[in-house]
Amino acid sequence: MTATIGLQHLINGAWEDGTGSPVASSNPARPAETVAHGLQAGGPDVDRAMAAATAAKHGWARTPAHERGLVLLRAAAILEQSASALGLELAREEGKTLAEGEGEVLRAAQILRYYGNDGDRAAGSIYSSPRRGETIMVTRKPLGVIGVVTPFNFPIAIPAWKIAPALAYGNTVVWKPASTVPLLAMRLAEALQSAGLPKGVLNLLIGPGSMGNSIVDHPALDGLTFTGSTGVGRNLASKAAGRGVPVQAEMGGKNAAIVLSDADLDLAVEQVMLGAFRSSGQKCTATSRLIVADEIADDFLTELGKRAADLAVGDPTTPGINMGPVINEAARSSIQQGINTAISQGANVLAGGTPYAGDLAAGYFIAPTVLELPRDQNQDVWTQELFGPVLSVRRTGSTQEALELANDSEFGLSAALFTQDITTALSAIDEIDVGILHVNSESAGADPHVPFGGAKKSGYGPKEQGDAAKEFFTHTTTVYLRGGNNVSR
Ligand code: NAD
Numbered sequence: 001m002t003a004t005i006g007l008q009h010l011i012n013g014a015w016e017d018g019t020g021s022p023v024a025s026s027n028p029a030r031p032a033e034t035v036a037h038g039l040q041a042g043g044p045d046v047d048r049a050m051a052a053a054t055a056a057k058h059g060w061a062r063t064p065a066h067e068r069g070l071v072l073l074r075a076a077a078i079l080e081q082s083a084s085a086l087g088l089e090l091a092r093e094e095g096k097t098l099a100e101g102e103g104e105v106l107r108a109a110q111i112l113r114y115y116g117n118d119g120d121r122a123a124g125s126i127y128s129s130p131r132r133g134e135t136i137m138v139t140r141k142p143l144g145v146i147g148v149v150t151p152f153n154f155p156i157a158i159p160a161w162k163i164a165p166a167l168a169y170g171n172t173v174v175w176k177p178a179s180t181v182p183l184l185a186m187r188l189a190e191a192l193q194s195a196g197l198p199k200g201v202l203n204l205l206i207g208p209g210s211m212g213n214s215i216v217d218h219p220a221l222d223g224l225t226f227t228g229s230t231g232v233g234r235n236l237a238s239k240a241a242g243r244g245v246p247v248q249a250e251m252g253g254k255n256a257a258i259v260l261s262d263a264d265l266d267l268a269v270e271q272v273m274l275g276a277f278r279s280s281g282q283k284c285t286a287t288s289r290l291i292v293a294d295e296i297a298d299d300f301l302t303e304l305g306k307r308a309a310d311l312a313v314g315d316p317t318t319p320g321i322n323m324g325p326v327i328n329e330a331a332r333s334s335i336q337q338g339i340n341t342a343i344s345q346g347a348n349v350l351a352g353g354t355p356y357a358g359d360l361a362a363g364y365f366i367a368p369t370v371l372e373l374p375r376d377q378n379q380d381v382w383t384q385e386l387f388g389p390v391l392s393v394r395r396t397g398s399t400q401e402a403l404e405l406a407n408d409s410e411f412g413l414s415a416a417l418f419t420q421d422i423t424t425a426l427s428a429i430d431e432i433d434v435g436i437l438h439v440n441s442e443s444a445g446a447d448p449h450v451p452f453g454g455a456k457k458s459g460y461g462p463k464e465q466g467d468a469a470k471e472f473f474t475h476t477t478t479v480y481l482r483g484g485n486n487v488s489r
Contacts, residue, residue, distance in 0.1 A: 019039065024036065069116040114164070139477050146166045275443045289394075417432070452464045
């Protein structure tokens with residue numbers, strides 16, 4: 001039996017108990033087991049956190065970027081040292097396997113390191129002037145107080161990739177994580193606070209979804225970065241934009257993998273499996289649609305169905321388990337409902353499809369499911385994000401049709417293409433309308449030093465990560481700089 005951990009909020013540099021209603025996270029593999037519990041932040045806590053972030057913003061913005069970076073580097077070291085313990089907590093609270101949990105903690109540390117070193121990179125640019133004696137300089141300044149609202153599915157890496165650049169570029173933060181994963185949020189805030197953040201620079205409030213609205217509606221807000229579902233993201237983005245507050249929103253996906261007949265099929269089947277079923281399919285970039293060339297479809301789908309059925313599903317903290325549960329009962333029930341609807345609309349089940357009985361029925365488990373859809377027939381499972389281990393499949397007679405099917409979505413986050421033909425790959429780069437395209441690798445990989453984000457309805461505002469983050473977390477001042485006397489002209 002593992003001890004339940006007490007949850008606290010971070011406001012103005014002090015850890016405190018909440019003043020709102022009770023909140024608890026539970027283990028989705030064994031829902032009766034509470035992982036962490038406490039009281040939610042109360043309404044007045046939003047005002048207090050925003051006031052603390054406002055009071056801290058001038059001093060933090062004036063702190064040399066190198067010094068700000070040192071705090072992030074120390075926090076990265078703290079996460080690295082505790083990666084296995086935090087990885088276990090992540091697996092217990094979110095349901096990822098132990099290896100994925102530890103990997104995510106290390107990814108968060110990698111992101112902190114990337115932005116921790118940013119203070120030693122270029123801080124602006126210089127242009128020549130058409131006038132004698134003048135130089136034009138473009139400097140960057142932080143926005144101010146950033147509201148950070150994050151989803152459950154990467155409880156430490158996604159917050160890190162928002163909070164690290166926000167802080168590195170001199171902003172202060174009020175952060176509301178998803179209430180299903182408060183413990184990992186507390187762990188990231190603890191690492192940053194222990195690393196020496198001045199009081200008020202980072203404030204953590206654990207609360208319900210409605211608290212996201214309170215942050216967005218707050219007059220002290222200077223910028224909002226959100227990741228989560230499309231409906232919530234659009235609503236928050238429209239509120240912020242309506243008040244002239246810059247907003248960055250990363251939302252849903254319905255990501256396709258295309259397997260053409262000239263692909264390395266061993267590689268393709270391995271990568272499609274990873275894309276569809278790692279993290280129980282709960283990645284915004286997970287592969288949820290598969291488009292397979294007619295010539296190879298029978299063999300490919302037989303192998304894929306067999307591998308999906310062979311995945312070891314169970315408690316993600318047990319060695320040898322490939323896939324854990326989904327996050328909660330609401331997710332399990334809506335995903336299973338989506339599967340049932342697809343079957344009633346004519347989908348052919350190649351793997352999974354039915355709810356578990358026995359031990360697994362007690363946790364929020366969904367069987368890895370592969371559904372082949374009838375040709376030329378629109379299905380909800382093809383268009384709507386289920387956010388679980390469900391892969392819908394369509395066969396295709398031509399490369400052109402495959403590319404069109406990949407684009408057949410209101411979303412445009414990521415895609416994967418499997419081919420050994422460079423001409424096809426080059427044409428797909430032009431044709432497939434997504435923010436992230438993988439050629440011969442799964443749809444769900446992302447590195448911290450390059451832009452991340454979606455096209456079409458998947459993303460709104462500047463991209464995240466790498467240099468792209470600077471576009472959101474700073475604004476520019478263009479300085480026309482001349483000497484103070486006429487001699488230089
Ligand atoms: P969610 O939209 O339910 O919650 C995200 C955050 O918004 C949480 O902090 C939540 O408490 C808050 N929230 C919920 N309802 C709210 C409301 N009415 N008003 C204000 N705030 C509210 O999303 P989730 O279930 O935590 O995450 C899964 C979703 O996130 C999926 O749609 C997935 O595709 C998306 N996602 C996108 C990316 C990306 O980069 N594009 C990455 C990860 C997840």
